[in-house]
Amino acid sequence: MAKPTIAFFKFSSCAGCQLNVLNLEPVLLDIVGAVDIRYFVMAKRENFEGPYTIGFVEGAVTSPRELMELKKIREECSILVAMGSCACHGGIPSVKNYCGMTQKEMEEKVYTELWDLKSVPAHGIDYYVKVDAYLKGCPMDKDEFVMLVTNALKGLNPLFRYHSICNECKLKENSCLLTKGIPCMGPVTAAGCGAQCPSLGRGCEGCRGPASDCNAASLARTFIDIGLSRDDVVRKFRKYAGNTPEFSKGAEAV
Amino acid sequence: MSDRRIIVDYIARTEGDGAIDVVIGPNGELKKARWEVWEPPRFFEAFLVGRKYEEVPEMVQRICGICPHAHHLAAVKAVERAMGVKVSRQTELLRELLHYGDWLQSHTLHVYCLAAPDYFGYESVLAMAGNDELLPVVKQALSLKRLANDISVLIQGNEIQNRTSVVGGFTAVPSGSELKKLQERLKEAKDFALASVRLAAKVVAEDPYPELVRKCEHVSLRDEGKYPINGGRLVSTEGLDVPDWEYPEWLLEKHVPGCNCKHAVVKGRDSFLVGPLARVNNNFEQLSEDARAIAKEVGFNAPSFNPFHSIIARTLEIVHAIDTLIALIDEIGEPVYEKPKYKIKAGEGYAVTEAARGICCHGGRIDKDGVCQAWDIVAPTSRNVYNLEKDFECFVPKLLDLSDEDLTLKCEMMIRNYDPCQSCATHSIKVNLRREG
Numbered sequence: 001m002a003k004p005t006i007a008f009f010k011f012s013s014c015a016g017c018q019l020n021v022l023n024l025e026p027v028l029l030d031i032v033g034a035v036d037i038r039y040f041v042m043a044k045r046e047n048f049e050g051p052y053t054i055g056f057v058e059g060a061v062t063s064p065r066e067l068m069e070l071k072k073i074r075e076e077c078s079i080l081v082a083m084g085s086c087a088c089h090g091g092i093p094s095v096k097n098y099c100g101m102t103q104k105e106m107e108e109k110v111y112t113e114l115w116d117l118k119s120v121p122a123h124g125i126d127y128y129v130k131v132d133a134y135l136k137g138c139p140m141d142k143d144e145f146v147m148l149v150t151n152a153l154k155g156l157n158p159l160f161r162y163h164s165i166c167n168e169c170k171l172k173e174n175s176c177l178l179t180k181g182i183p184c185m186g187p188v189t190a191a192g193c194g195a196q197c198p199s200l201g202r203g204c205e206g207c208r209g210p211a212s213d214c215n216a217a218s219l220a221r222t223f224i225d226i227g228l229s230r231d232d233v234v235r236k237f238r239k240y241a242g243n244t245p246e247f248s249k250g251a252e253a254v
Numbered sequence: 255m256s257d258r259r260i261i262v263d264y265i266a267r268t269e270g271d272g273a274i275d276v277v278i279g280p281n282g283e284l285k286k287a288r289w290e291v292w293e294p295p296r297f298f299e300a301f302l303v304g305r306k307y308e309e310v311p312e313m314v315q316r317i318c319g320i321c322p323h324a325h326h327l328a329a330v331k332a333v334e335r336a337m338g339v340k341v342s343r344q345t346e347l348l349r350e351l352l353h354y355g356d357w358l359q360s361h362t363l364h365v366y367c368l369a370a371p372d373y374f375g376y377e378s379v380l381a382m383a384g385n386d387e388l389l390p391v392v393k394q395a396l397s398l399k400r401l402a403n404d405i406s407v408l409i410q411g412n413e414i415q416n417r418t419s420v421v422g423g424f425t426a427v428p429s430g431s432e433l434k435k436l437q438e439r440l441k442e443a444k445d446f447a448l449a450s451v452r453l454a455a456k457v458v459a460e461d462p463y464p465e466l467v468r469k470c471e472h473v474s475l476r477d478e479g480k481y482p483i484n485g486g487r488l489v490s491t492e493g494l495d496v497p498d499w500e501y502p503e504w505l506l507e508k509h510v511p512g513c514n515c516k517h518a519v520v521k522g523r524d525s526f527l528v529g530p531l532a533r534v535n536n537n538f539e540q541l542s543e544d545a546r547a548i549a550k551e552v553g554f555n556a557p558s559f560n561p562f563h564s565i566i567a568r569t570l571e572i573v574h575a576i577d578t579l580i581a582l583i584d585e586i587g588e589p590v591y592e593k594p595k596y597k598i599k600a601g602e603g604y605a606v607t608e609a610a611r612g613i614c615c616h617g618g619r620i621d622k623d624g625v626c627q628a629w630d631i632v633a634p635t636s637r638n639v640y641n642l643e644k645d646f647e648c649f650v651p652k653l654l655d656l657s658d659e660d661l662t663l664k665c666e667m668m669i670r671n672y673d674p675c676q677s678c679a680t681h682s683i684k685v686n687l688r689r690e691g
Contacts, residue, residue, distance in 0.1 A: 012294045015269045015675075016319020016414040022367060023413045025400040029393075032380050041264045041271075043367065044378040045666075063294040092296075092316045099301040106300035119294060139319060139414045200411045200418045201425035205312065207415075231625075235306060 004053035004152060007039035008083075009073055011059030011066045012093045012122065016139040017084035018042050018058055024142055031146070034153060050076025054152055056135075060086040060093040060122040067120075067128060074129040079152065082124060082131045083145075085138040089209045089241035092138070093122035098238040098251075123243055133158065137193055138207035138240055144192055160192060164211040165204050168195035177203050181226045185236060188214035188250065209241035216250030223254075230254050257285065260662045267368040267378070267666075269320050269675045274665050276646065282654045287646035289639055289669060302629040307333050307598065307620045308421055310629060314616065317633060318675050319414050320363070323356040323406075324609030325633070326416055327484055328616040333421050335499065335603030336620045339596040344589055345423040346484070348409060351582045352419065353483050353607070355405030358575045359413075360610035361530070361568045362402060364673045365450060366395035369565055372667050373457035391453075394446050398572075401439050405579065408432055422594025430588035437583040440576050447576050448548055451569040455552035458562055463664075467560045468648045470641055471520055472532035473505070475608050481540040481574060482533065483608050489536050491557055494520060498606035501615045502630060505637070517640035518632070525640040528612025529672060530567035531558065542577035545570045561645055561671045568610075568673070598624040609634050611673045635674045642672055 008018055022043060024031065038048045055077030061067050074080055085091035096106060103119055125131055135144050144160065151158040165186035169176065177184040177198055185206035186198055197204050210216070216237065223233045237250035258278040265272055277286040298317060302310055310333055315326035327349055334341065367379040376382045383392040403413045408428045411417040418424045475498060477486030488504065489495045496504055504521045520526050534541065535557035541549070549556075554566050604617025612634030619627040645668050653661055 010271065012296055014316050014319040014322070016316070016322065019269075019319045019363075020414060022363065023399075023403055025396040025403070028396060029380075029383055032383070037380065040378075041267075042269060043267065043380065045267060045371065046377040046381075047264070062296065066294065092313055095305075095313070096297045096301040099304055101300060106297045119297070122296075138316065139412070142413075196411050197417050202417055202420070232306065235309065239309075 003034065003036040005036045005038045005051075006149075007037075007050065007052040007055045007073075007077065008042070009039070009055060009057045009059075009069070010042070011057065011070070011087070011125075012062040013059030013084065013086040013091065015042060015058070017087075017135075020139045020142050021056075021145065024146065027146065031149060035149065052077050054079045054081060054149075056081045056083045057087045057125050058083045058140075060090045061125060061128060062093055062119050062122045064120065070125055070128055079132045080125075080129065081133045081135060081148065082126060083135045084140040085136065085207050085209065085240045086122075087125050088134050088136050089124045090122045090127075090243040091124075091207075091240055094124075094241075094243050095239060097121045098234075098242050127243070134160070136160075136162075136190055136208040141193055162190035162192070162210075162212045164214060165189045165191050165193070165195050165198065165208075167191055168193075169198050172199055174198050177201075178222065178226065183223055183226065183228055183232075183236060185219070187211075188216045188219050188246070205239060206236070206247065207240040210244050210246035214246055216246050217253035220250040220253040258658070260658055260665060262662055262666065265666055265669055267371065268670060268673075269318070272674070274646075274669065276650060276665060278650065278654065282651060284647055284650050287643055287650060289642050289646075299629055299631055302618075302626050305626050307337065307624040307626060310618075310626055311419070311421065314631065315415055317631065318609075320360055320675050321356065321609040321611060321614065321634075322415055323353050323419075324607045324614040325616065325631075326419060327353060328605050328607040328614050330419065330421055331485065331605035331607070332603045332617040333620060334596075335605060336601035336618070337421075337596060337599045337603075337624075338601060339422055341423055342592055344427075344586065344592065347582055347586050348424060348427065348589065349419065349484055351579065351586065352406065352409045352416070354575045354579050354582070355402050355409070357483070357571060357610045358579070359399055359402035359406065360673075361572050361575070362395060362399045364610075364670075365454065365565060365568055365572070366392065366399075368673070369667075369670050370457075372663065372670065398443050398446055401436070401443055404439075405436055408436060420594055422596045423592055424594070427589035427591050430586070433583045433586060433589075437580055440580050440583075444544075444573070444576055447569070447573045448544070450572055451548045451552055451566065454566045454569040455554060458566060461562060463653065464560075465652065466562060466649050468645060469559045470644065471523060471526040472535050472557070472559075473520065473526045473528050473613065473637070474532040474536045475606060475613060476537055477540070479540075481537055481542075481578070485605070485607070488606060488613070490520065490526065491532075491535055492520070492523065499604040499617065501604060501606055501613075501632070502617070505615070505632070507632065507636070518637040519640070525644050526637065527561070527641045528634050528637045529564060530571050530610070531561065531564045532612065533608060534558075534567040534570055541570060542574045544577055545574040548573060561668065564671045564673070598622070604630070609675075611635060611675055612637060633675065635672065638672045638674065642669060645671075
């Protein structure tokens with residue numbers, strides 16, 4: 001059987017998710033041996049046109065040029081994977097969608113001499129094309145990446161369970177930060193990171209986007225109860241996944 | 255007679271998307287030499303306005319996945335200056351540990367994964383691994399990179415975007431015994447670090463074009479009694495010497511049509527270079543003893559104005575980083591958890607850190623409710639774009655006898671000298687080289 005061909009693409013983002021692929025040092029050469037990496041500009045000088053078996057896309061779509069590329073990529077890839085918060089939900093670039101400024105006002109603030117900047121509201125890639133799998137998180141979780149690739153090699157769809165981060169906190173026997181008055185997005189955020197932030201004493205920021213069946217409005221009211229202002233609550237929900245209907249409910253609940 | 259033009263749509267083995275467009279006229283004159291960074295802007299400076307002070311460091315580290323801690327720490331320090339927050343000695347040491355770990359990761363990534371394939375004639379480090387003679391080197395490099403990543407994971411839970419470092423300190427601290435385990439691994443990695451300096455000096459010395467030297471201003475931080483990483487004064491090889499928070503007054507930016515990047519100049523002067531070569535040139539005596547000794551052994555003399563020496567400077571900093579990390583772990587001992595304590599206060603603050611690829615500047619205003627009113631960001635790569643174009647102007651006319659293929663590679667190498675982060679600069683690389691005639 002021919003090795004599956006793999007491609008990595010980058011839109012508006014920090015390149016951290018692609019770097020996290022290179023951060024798989026102990027298994028990197030094994031993975032490279034099991035697949036055929038055909039397109040990975042950050043790591044390779046020789047890159048080839050599609051089609052590809054699996055395409056990993058990092059970054060949000062924020063310009064018409066990126067949208068055109070995304071549509072071509074979708075056609076070229078049998079399996080299209082959104083890699084990281086930006087590609088899954090719009091991520092940090094999507095904060096601009098909710099900052100109360102028009103695109104023109106933002107451009108004037110950052111670029112004093114305007115030329116042909118063409119920027120559109122930031123969205124995850126499934127706003128425009130069908131996505132077959134998601135690697136959530138900022139950055140994407142390396143273990144989930146390996147799980148996805150190994151499953152794909154076996155022809156299986158990896159079963160990621162997007163229950164809330166709270167489940168992982170319970171398994172780690174962390175004491176609940178919310179009960180200590182520390183705002184935590186864990187109750188509404190998709191698990192898979194091992195409750196990384198709460199385990200280190202920091203409230204979850206929601207970088208993995210909504211958990212299945214989450215009740216964001218209820219958490220928003222809890223935030224108010226522990227002393228957050230209305231603006232604080234909106235900021236919590238309009239950060240990594242402010243575009244999603246679930247987190248929008250949280251932002252609009254107060 | 256037509257133009258000779260070299261076109262590379264995406265410059266490989268750099269971070270982000272950009273292009274080079276080089277046009278050479280019929281008589282070998284350079285008509286155009288541009289590094290076009292067309293990574294779409296993300297408007298951090300606009301959307302940070304209205305966000306909470308504590309979110310600024312959290313968000314700005316997402317500017318760049320390769321030097322997140324440089325952005326994060328510059329923003330943390332700027333917020334702390336704005337609000338008058340003092341941090342403990344332990345916090346300062348842990349921040350250095352975090353950031354030196356990042357240098358080690360970034361430099362190892364650059365030297366072995368991004369730059370080395372150029373010198374060994376491979377398209378990528380993955381291809382290099384297919385050569386039985388090079389495989390052990392690749393494996394050692396990956397193991398050093400893993401070690402650097404493990405430092406980050408131990409301190410902040412993740413290889414990239416930090417989880418524990420916040421305004422005022424850390425939400426959790428590592429145990430002394432875990433730090434000691436890392437220290438043992440660092441000691442074991444030292445020989446490979448020294449070998450990296452020898453290797454870098456060897457491949458650069460074997461380069462057939464040793465005359466590619468261009469004197470330009472080199473700007474970096476200079477700290478008191480130690481090598482600069484998280485603070486210090488802003489200095490240069492042309493005599494600049496000012497407090498870091500005055501960076502907006504001295505390092506100016508101008509817009510250039512056709513490029514999303516702002517071009518940087520020193521006030522009243524010209525383009526400048528930032529990064530490891532500038533740091534080593536301005537702070538050679540503060541490098542660790544072993545780093546200075548190996549520099550002498552391989553014949554590296556500061557100051558060097560050969561941008562191809564950047565890779566040697568990077569390896570010297572790998573040695574220095576390992577020595578410093580070992581010493582920092584001794585000094586930190588058994589960290590104790592200290593709850594970050596401060597009051598929200600209105601104020602204005604600016605700070606500069608040294609990202610692996612050069613000075614990283616942040617600063618702005620926070621209001622009495624802790625809401626950000628203005629934020630300024632100047633990433634290292636945007637400092638270097640203009641200077642790189644001057645390298646092109648100076649060097650390409652000396653390389654006209656090269657084939658298009660070789661000249662294109664050489665242009666790419668000139669860019670890779672800067673280890674650019676194009677997301678960082680809000681922008682990216684592709685090479686268009688056209689010769690007339």
